[in-house]
Amino acid sequence: MVRLEQVSVRHAATGRVIVSDVGFTLARGRCLGIVGESGSGKTLICRTLLGLLPPALAAEGQAFFGDIDMIRAAPETARRLRGTGIGTILQQPMSAFDPLYTLGAQFVETFRDKLGLSKEAARALGREKLAQMNLPATVMRSYPHQLSGGMLQRCMIALTLALKAKLIVADEPTTALDAQNQFQVLECFRQLRERLHVTLIIVSHDLGAVQMLADHILVMEGGRCVEAGEAKTVFNAPQHEYTRYLVRTRLALTRGFQRALGGGHASA
Numbered sequence: 001m002v003r004l005e006q007v008s009v010r011h012a013a014t015g016r017v018i019v020s021d022v023g024f025t026l027a028r029g030r031c032l033g034i035v036g037e038s039g040s041g042k043t044l045i046c047r048t049l050l051g052l053l054p055p056a057l058a059a060e061g062q063a064f065f066g067d068i069d070m071i072r073a074a075p076e077t078a079r080r081l082r083g084t085g086i087g088t089i090l091q092q093p094m095s096a097f098d099p100l101y102t103l104g105a106q107f108v109e110t111f112r113d114k115l116g117l118s119k120e121a122a123r124a125l126g127r128e129k130l131a132q133m134n135l136p137a138t139v140m141r142s143y144p145h146q147l148s149g150g151m152l153q154r155c156m157i158a159l160t161l162a163l164k165a166k167l168i169v170a171d172e173p174t175t176a177l178d179a180q181n182q183f184q185v186l187e188c189f190r191q192l193r194e195r196l197h198v199t200l201i202i203v204s205h206d207l208g209a210v211q212m213l214a215d216h217i218l219v220m221e222g223g224r225c226v227e228a229g230e231a232k233t234v235f236n237a238p239q240h241e242y243t244r245y246l247v248r249t250r251l252a253l254t255r256g257f258q259r260a261l262g263g264g265h266a267s268a
């Protein structure tokens with residue numbers, strides 16, 4: 001479903017290479033976790049695939065979603081695919097919705113526009129998708145500020161599902177959330193994968209989140225992919241020093257967390 005080949009991103013004016021020679025393939029229903037330090041190029045890889053690079057940057061190589069190379073796709077084609085084929089979940093759920101309108105009004109408007117549904121059918125679809133995300137129908141009457149960040153993230157996921165996204169690109173979807181909301185959002189992603197076989201790319205610096213979902217891992221450092229492979233292999237036998245560091249820190253964090261909870265045995 002997704003195939004990136006030798007993708008590089010340059011600063012158009014200076015020619016400076018920011019992301020260098022990244023490639024991966026992702027089959028339908030699988031999940032890729034992209035991890036790495038801040039500024040390592042994780043977001044730019046996603047933006048290349050979404051056809052959404054900032055104007056100052058230019059991509060080379062190939063970034064296929066199905067048979068469409070998003071690097072060369074016409075802006076209208078890329079926009080259409082972002083509306084339906086590819087869903088995006090961003091770090092700040094509040095910014096995804098208009099604070100002046102209820103979630104229901106925004107769902108209905110989007111479904112009428114993108115799916116050509118009547119008002120009633122759009123409402124019914126909204127309620128159905130919210131229920132799939134374990135959210136009550138009353139959310140339709142709520143304004144964004146009345147919901148927690150985790151609930152808003154789940155609303156975003158509900159929206160992308162209703163638009164029949166085949167691929168969901170989630171960039172740090174849990175970073176801005178507290179622990180309980182983080183867990184609920186990750187659980188929703190997990191259920192999506194199991195029940196609906198949605199293909200997922202999750203970007204995170206939280207190895208725990210990635211470990212819960214990903215089949216494959218891509219480790220980025222300084223704009224380069226330093227390690228890639230099956231999640232189990234990367235976690236259990238990391239080859240690159242930077243990946244070892246990430247895994248060690250993750251283990252230390254988990255142990256600290258369990259000690260804080262008064263738990264006995266630590267495991268990652």
Ligand SMILES: Nc1ncnc2c1ncn2[C@@H]1O[C@H](COP(=O)(O)OP(=O)(O)OP(=O)(O)O)[C@@H](O)[C@H]1O
Binds near residue numbers: 011036037039205
């Ligand atoms: N519009 C832009 N113009 C110039 N450089 C940019 C632009 N956008 C991003 N960059 C640079 O590209 C590099 C990679 O950025 P990117 O946002 O992909 O990192 P990231 O790994 O997603 O980081 P984070 O985890 O902090 O989101 C950074 O050094 C950043 O400064």
